[in-house]
Amino acid sequence: xxxxxxxxxxxxxxxxxxxxxxxxxxxxxxxxxxxxxxxxxxxxxxxxxxxxxxxxxxxxxxxxxxxxxxxxxxxxxxxxxxxxxxxxxxxxxxxxxxxxxxxxxxxxxxxxxxxxxxxxxxxxxxxxxxxxxxxxxxxxxxxxxxxxxxxxxxxxxxxxxxxxxxxxxxxxxxxxxxxxxxxxxxxxxxxxxxxxxxxxxxxxxxxxxxxxxxxxxxxxxxxxxxxxxxxxxxxxxxxxxxxxxxxxxxxxxxxxxxxxxxx
Ligand code: NAD
Numbered sequence: 044x045x046x047x048x049x050x051x052x053x054x055x056x057x058x059x060x061x062x063x064x065x066x067x068x069x070x071x072x073x074x075x076x077x078x079x080x081x082x083x084x085x086x087x088x089x090x091x092x093x094x095x096x097x098x099x100x101x102x103x104x105x106x107x108x109x110x111x112x113x114x115x116x117x118x119x120x121x122x123x124x125x126x127x128x129x130x131x132x133x134x135x136x137x138x139x140x141x142x143x144x145x146x147x148x149x150x151x152x153x154x155x156x157x158x159x160x161x162x163x164x165x166x167x168x169x170x171x172x173x174x175x176x177x178x179x180x181x182x183x184x185x186x187x188x189x190x191x192x193x194x195x196x197x198x199x200x201x202x203x204x205x206x207x208x209x210x211x212x213x214x215x216x217x218x219x220x221x222x223x224x225x226x227x228x229x230x231x232x233x234x235x236x237x238x239x240x241x242x243x244x245x246x247x248x249x250x251x252x253x254x255x256x257x258x259x260x261x262x263x264x265x266x267x268x269x270x271x272x273x274x275x276x277x278x279x280x281x282x283x284x285x286x287x288x289x290x291x292x293x294x295x296x297x298x299x300x301x302x303x304x305x306x
Contacts, residue, residue, distance in 0.1 A: 046074025047286045052126045054078045054118065056109050056166060057136030059086020061235035062185070065274035066133055066281045068094060071101050073282060078122040080107040081136065109136045109162035119169040128177060131285040132170040134163045135185040139237035141246030144198040152199045159203035164210055167225075171218060179222030183284045184211050186227040188248075188300045196246035204229075208296045215294030224293035226284045231300035232262055233272035248303070267302030 053070050057063035059081030067077050071094040079094075081087035084106035091104035103125050107118045122129050137159045142151055163184050174180030189197055190204030211227040218225065232238055232248060234255075242251040242258050249262040263270050280299050283289050298304040 046072065047282060047288065048131070049074030051075045051130040051285075052078075052122065052128050053131035053133060053285060054080060054122050054129065054166070054170070055133045055135060056080045056107065056118075056162070057185075058090045058104070059083040061237060062230070062233060062274055062277045062281075063133070063135045064090045065278040066135065067091075067102065069275075069278040069282050070131070070133075070285065071098060073286075075101075075131065075285075076126045077102045078118065078126060079104040080109070080118050082106065082108045109134075109166060110157040112165055115162070115165040116169045118166075119173065123173055129170055129173040129180065130177070131181050131183070132166055132174075133183045133185070133281055133285065134166040135183075135281075136162060137185060137237070139197070139200060139241040139246070141196045141241050141244035141251065142199055143196055147199055155199035156203050156206070159200065160206040160210075163207050167210070167214055171214075171223060174223045175218065175221045180224070181285050181289075182211075182214065182223065182225040183281050184225065184227045186211070186229045186296060188229050188231040188298065188303060190227075191229050191296065191298060191304050194246075194248055195250060196244075197241060200241075200246075211296060212294045219293055224284075224289070226289070226292060226294070227296040228277060228280055228284070229296050229298050229300065229304070230272055230277050231266060231298075231303050233274060233277060234259060235274075265303070266300065267306055270301060272299065272301065 058079035087104040091102035094102035187204040
């Protein structure tokens with residue numbers, strides 16, 4: 044079976060839900076063998092099963108807390124031993140939570156930084172040696188529109204996602220000579236369980252709200268293109284950045300936001 048990732052092996056973290064699941068399924072449909080990693084092992088196993096139903100033995104799943112170094116190291120080791128190598132890391136796992144700079148507790152701040160930023164460094168730390176030894180690879184980090192521009196009600200989330208962009212640029216520069224590319228995706232709103240969590244407590248571009256359908260409409264109107272993102276919008280961009288089609292793109296934080304950051 045040919046495809047835009049034919050012959051490649053990818054890890055997708057946060058593959059048990061939302062964007063990560065959509066990306067893992069698309070990567071596999073484009074020929075990659077995929078490690079579906081998530082702290083939610085049931086979700087990760089469901090994603091892997093949905094892939095293997097169509098193409099047997101194309102996916103593995105693993106329970107991983109991406110904030111725990113030993114578990115991340117094991118994720119990379121089991122990918123290499125189970126699928127043969129590592130070409131692509133999509134460091135996508137993350138959480139959403141509303142909170143402004145006054146009201147956040149130190150526990151909320153530290154947890155957010157651990158899950159949405161430290162985890163990206165840990166995945167990079169353990170993936171890089173394999174990519175360098177193999178002569179190259181592509182790391183795709185999940186940032187956010189909130190890492191590029193200020194959005195109300197999500198102070199710790201914004202800081203973590205801006206940190207992801209800094210790490211992305213640094214890794215791109217340092218490992219470019221080793222043919223490892225590193226880019227970040229900065230999505231605006233794509234309705235997932237994470238967004239529901241943020242909206243229900245008043246965060247997000249339109250200030251959130253308990254009525255999800257009403258908030259979806261209000262939020263969509265804030266985007267120049269007049270709609271929210273789709274899972275496929277993000278999975279398609281991740282696929283492009285993972286594939287050799289983007290072979291001279293590195294160190295870039297790509298807005299995926301229907302024009303919001305251009306406004
Ligand atoms: P989601 O809640 O559907 O999926 C997130 C996944 O990450 C879940 O399966 C969850 O179990 C997993 N996860 C959380 N903590 C983890 C941990 N410690 N270890 C391993 N896995 C963990 O949310 P989503 O919207 O698909 O979010 C995916 C990524 O996209 C996140 O990094 C999020 O910040 C980012 N993002 C989302 C949006 C959006 O609008 N949905 C916008 C910008 C960025």
